[in-house]
Amino acid sequence: MQAMSKRQAVEAGSALAVAEAACQQLAAETNGMPAETQRSTDSTAAVGIQRMQQLETALRDAEARAAAAEKAGQEAAEAAQQQAQLLGARLAEANGQKADLLKAKEELEEKVRGGGDV
Numbered sequence: 706m707q708a709m710s711k712r713q714a715v716e717a718g719s720a721l722a723v724a725e726a727a728c729q730q731l732a733a734e735t736n737g738m739p740a741e742t743q744r745s746t747d748s749t750a751a752v753g754i755q756r757m758q759q760l761e762t763a764l765r766d767a768e769a770r771a772a773a774a775e776k777a778g779q780e781a782a783e784a785a786q787q788q789a790q791l792l793g794a795r796l797a798e799a800n801g802q803k804a805d806l807l808k809a810k811e812e813l814e815e816k817v818r819g820g821g822d823v
Contacts, residue, residue: 724757
């Protein structure tokens with residue numbers, strides 16, 4: 706089954722409420738009908754109720770998948786943020802080492818120019 710967005714899940718829930726109301730209306734209208742017509746109407750209503758139950762199950766499944774996808778997205782964002790922080794710390798450390806190396810290079814160049822011990 707295709708994943709539903711939260712908006713689609715809400716729309717499906719509204720459609721289920723409308724279908725349930727229609728089934729209740731249909732049941733109310735069958736009172737006083739001839740037996741044959743009532744059996745036919747009851748059969749149609751039973752099919753409608755079964756379909757409504759299937760839609761309710763699909764809606765619950767879609768809501769659960771949407772919640773799981775949202776949680777996975779949050780976890781991925783948190784992991785990416787932690788990775789970015791780690792890389793930032795490593796970059797700061799590398800920049801510090803680079804500065805130390807440049808300073809040592811300058812000191813060596815001064816000693817070479819000045820004729821000092823290297």
